[in-house]
Amino acid sequence: MTQRRYDLDWLRIGAFALLILYHVGMYYVTWDWHVKSSHASALIEPLMFLSNPWRLTLLFLISGAATRFMADKMSTWQLTKARMGRLWPPLLLAVFVIVPPQSYYEILEAATALGQDPGPWLDNFYVKYVTASGHWCDGDGCLKTPTYNHMWFVAYLIIYSIVLLPLLPLIRRAPKALSVLIRGPGLFLAPWLFLFITRVTLFPIFGESHDFREDGYMHVLYFGTFLFGFAIAKHQPFFDACVRWRWLALGAMFIAWGALMTYYNAWSGGGTPPEWIRNTFRGVRELQAWTAIVALIGFAHRNLRLSDGPVRRVLTEAIFPVYLIHQTIIVVAAHYLGQAGLPVAVEATLLIAITVAGCWLFYDIGRRIPFLRIWIGLPSRSKMAARPKAPSPRSHRPEALQ
Numbered sequence: 001m002t003q004r005r006y007d008l009d010w011l012r013i014g015a016f017a018l019l020i021l022y023h024v025g026m027y028y029v030t031w032d033w034h035v036k037s038s039h040a041s042a043l044i045e046p047l048m049f050l051s052n053p054w055r056l057t058l059l060f061l062i063s064g065a066a067t068r069f070m071a072d073k074m075s076t077w078q079l080t081k082a083r084m085g086r087l088w089p090p091l092l093l094a095v096f097v098i099v100p101p102q103s104y105y106e107i108l109e110a111a112t113a114l115g116q117d118p119g120p121w122l123d124n125f126y127v128k129y130v131t132a133s134g135h136w137c138d139g140d141g142c143l144k145t146p147t148y149n150h151m152w153f154v155a156y157l158i159i160y161s162i163v164l165l166p167l168l169p170l171i172r173r174a175p176k177a178l179s180v181l182i183r184g185p186g187l188f189l190a191p192w193l194f195l196f197i198t199r200v201t202l203f204p205i206f207g208e209s210h211d212f213r214e215d216g217y218m219h220v221l222y223f224g225t226f227l228f229g230f231a232i233a234k235h236q237p238f239f240d241a242c243v244r245w246r247w248l249a250l251g252a253m254f255i256a257w258g259a260l261m262t263y264y265n266a267w268s269g270g271g272t273p274p275e276w277i278r279n280t281f282r283g284v285r286e287l288q289a290w291t292a293i294v295a296l297i298g299f300a301h302r303n304l305r306l307s308d309g310p311v312r313r314v315l316t317e318a319i320f321p322v323y324l325i326h327q328t329i330i331v332v333a334a335h336y337l338g339q340a341g342l343p344v345a346v347e348a349t350l351l352i353a354i355t356v357a358g359c360w361l362f363y364d365i366g367r368r369i370p371f372l373r374i375w376i377g378l379p380s381r382s383k384m385a386a387r388p389k390a391p392s393p394r395s396h397r398p399e400a401l402q
Contacts, residue, residue: 005065005233006308007300009316012062016319018051019059020326020359023150024352027334028344032140034106034149034331039344046261053289056153057195058296060222063157064229067164071230076165083161087154090324090377094151098324100129102149102331107136109335114138150327152210156219159212160226167227174231178238187241187294188249194224195286200279239301246298249291256288320377321363329358 026033029045071079104125111118121136128134129145136143148155164171181190202217209215232238242249263281267273333354337347366376373380 004308005069005305006312007297007303007305008062008065009312010304010307011058011296011300012066013312013315013319015055015059015062016323019055019323020330020355021352022048022051022055023327023330024348024355027330027351028348034102035109035334035338037334037338037344037347039347049261049264050257051292053285054292057221057225057289058293059153060156060160060225061229061293063160064226064231065233067161067226068230068233071168072234076168080162080165084158085374086377086379087158087161089375090320091148091151091154091158093375094154094324095146095148096130098328099147099149099151100126100145101328103129103136103143103145103147105331105335107134107143110136110138151324152212153323155212156222157226159219160223163223164227164230171227171231174227178228178231178235182238182241187238187245188252188290191228192283192287192290195221195290196283198224199282199286203282239297242294242298243302244298246295246302249294249298253288253291253295256284256291259284260288317367317378318360318363321366322359324376325362326355326359329355329362333358 025044025048027035027037028040028043029048030040030042031045067079067083070082074082104122107121107125108118111121121134125134132145134143134145136145180186198217198221202220206215206217208218210218212219260281263273263277263284330351333351337351337354340347342350363376366372367378370381
């Protein structure tokens with residue numbers, strides 16, 4: 001468990017790839033988003049709900065595990081410098097360069113939908129965006145800028161990495177307690193209880209805002225998951241248990257998802273369910289989330305822990321730059337594709353293709369220009385040159401998880 005965890009690499013790649021498809025889907029569902037398609041409907045919403053409860057929880061768990069591998073080969077100062085150097089430049093680039101087009105087209109489409117001239121709203125847009133002087137408001141509230149939009153995930157990782165530092169000695173000893181909690185049925189029961197209690201008690205109060213100043217529910221959920229990932233990163237019994245129970249977990253996930261869809265459909269016509277029913281299905285939602293995570297970890301550890309090669313190495317490096325740029329490409333491309341009046345199948349296919357091509361072009365250009373590398377979340381050329389050469393296939397020398 002001291003070698004690079006290829007199974008977690010593949011899970012991270014898959015989760016981020018799914019996130020890109022999810023954000024394409026947000027253009028076509030009835031839920032609020034930055035821009036909306038004229039074809040928007042509830043058709044694919046059940047598929048969105050299939051991954052909605054667990055995508056980001058899994059990513060924070062993997063991020064915690066990756067931090068553990070880094071922490072075990074670095075001093076506290078080295079870990080802090082490595083994490084902040086990797087996360088802060090992309091976040092700043094996003095806030096001041098990558099995210100503004102998302103806000104621009106959100107304002108443009110909102111004004112057009114209200115039958116207003118967007119010109120006055122968008123005059124000197126960037127100055128208004130940076131200085132928080134746009135006063136872009138409608139009946140649902142105001143758009144606050146500058147903003148990090150989808151990069152809230154990185155902002156939260158920065159916060160959690162800093163808060164983790166004084167807890168390092170305690171969390172390193174956590175597997176001893178976890179081995180008791182997650183033994184047998186506890187593998188399902190203990191994490192599910194945490195997710196369920198958090199959802200029932202904190203979600204009604206805070207909701208999900210992705211504003212770090214007022215996101216109490218999400219902080220408890222994601223920081224708790226981050227710490228759990230850090231604690232179990234090298235705890236082999238956890239991964240062995242996930243492998244043993246992977247098929248049961250997969251079946252339970254689909255059953256919970258089906259029950260949740262039945263619940264949503266039953267109340268889709270309006271009205272408010274009794275609180276006990278709502279809380280029951282909050283528990284079902286968290287059961288779907290945790291069993292999906294157990295199943296995914298189990299199948300990945302069973303089939304991918306030794307799966308390495310140039311594809312994994314390239315995708316592992318590319319996934320952060322791709323995450324950085326993907327939503328802006330989706331928003332801009334969707335705005336112009338929506339004006340073309342294409343059939344929804346053609347439009348969606350083109351949107352996915354443009355997003356994939358644009359993301360890869362962004363990564364490929366950025367990795368070749370030394371100055372840009374740290375700004376898109378890649379190590380600088382000098383750091384790469386200073387790294388030791390990879391061990392030969394016969395070597396068992398540890399290699400840290402990035």
